[in-house]
Amino acid sequence: MVSRICVTAQHRGMLDQVLGLFSIHPDHDLNVMVNGQSPMDVVARVMDRFEPVLRAERPDWVLVQGDTTTTMATALAACYWGAKVGHIEAGLRTFDKRRPFPEEINRVVTTSVSDLHFAPTSLARTNLLCESVDESRVLVTGNPGIDALFQILSTLDGPMENDPLNDVPENQRIILATAHRRENFGRPLENICQALLDIADRYLNDVRIIYPVHPNSNVYEVAHRILGSARNVMLLEPLDYRKLIHVMRHSDIVLTDSGGIQEEAPTLGKPVLIMREVTERPEGVDAGAALLVGTNRERIVEETIQLLDDLDAYEEMARPMNLYGDGYASSRIVAALLNETVEEWLPEAQRAN
Secondary structure (H helix, E strand, O other): OOOOOEEOOOOHHHHHHHHHHOOOOOOEEOOOOOOOOOHHHHHHHHHHHHHHHHHHHOOOEEEEEOOOHHHHHHHHHHHHHOOEEEEEOOOOOOOOOOOOOOHHHHHHHHHHHOOEEEEOOHHHHHHHHHOOOOHHHEEEOOOHHHHHHHHHHOOOOOOOOOOOOOOOOOOOEEEEEEOOOHHHOOHHHHHHHHHHHHHHHHOOOOEEEEEEOOOOHHHHHHHHHHHOOOOOEEEEOOOOHHHHHHHHHHOOEEEEOOHHHHHHHHHOOOOEEEOOOOOOOHHHHHOOOEEEOOOOHHHHHHHHHHHHHOHHHHHHHOOOOOOOOOOOHHHHHHHHHOOOOOOOOOOHHHHHO
16 A cells, blocks of 8 residues: 655644654645635635646545545545545534534535544544444544654653743643634634633732644734733744643643644643533543633633632543543554454443443
8 A cells, every 4th residue: 555645734834843743744735825815715725736636646545634624625626536535533523513613514524525434432433323424434543643642742751942841930830721713713712811811810920821822813913912911921833743742741731722632631631621612522521631611701710710729620630531542543544444354442441331
């Protein structure tokens, strides 16, 4: 089996650091990044630029990952061309097409054109079966994102160049915050930033908030306007993946609207407050490792205070849990493509039952 790597470069800066970190050398780069592009712009540009790649490579399978607009567009183009589509991270659902937007729509469309569905969890598998996806075309693999997490953790024992934590006093607790979802643009993001400011003011000498800010102007402007002068808030450029995991590993609490971080933080035993109204990853909430707090300013502050001030509440959530994979998802996916027998992944708690 020969594989070829094609990237869309929807977010050029964030993509390149990941490629370098994992020594990945793309065979094709669609280079679709344009400032201010809309989801419709991305779909049109990806489909137009991906068709020559399909004609040149003539693939039997096209693998797509996740729920981005580029995922949906490449899956649709591959289906139109006649290749089989394998969807990695299949079956995640909020059942609300506007939350998250446009990711939920992208997931449903990608499912409809996929031939193999690599579900990260048994719940994702159930979601697919409820949508009448043939059971024989669904495989629970865990998420390859957790494979990457374990790989990076094995490299974090030594000192780090330009460590973001160098300026954090040892006696300060660390809150890692990320917020960038499109459905949170405007008032919800302002509420989130005001909540972070309230927390920073309350724990001025005891807590350091680290917020890597997404470059999108809808995020950057709000974050810097509200939090720019708070002396115990660090507004950083987006961190490369290795530094992000390093900061997360040393954090006490994670506040996020990110999907991937909802998986990584529980794996590291970090309590997660999810600043969204719904989540496609309820496994963390059900296990008690995460709490859905929405974008209400008072609720975010209240739940953060609870974790900072109540040791019992904190320790109840701060337990490492492998809810989303064991580090071997990629091996299962490759084996399935080779028509080999694959044992599906289950968390230890489910195996015991």
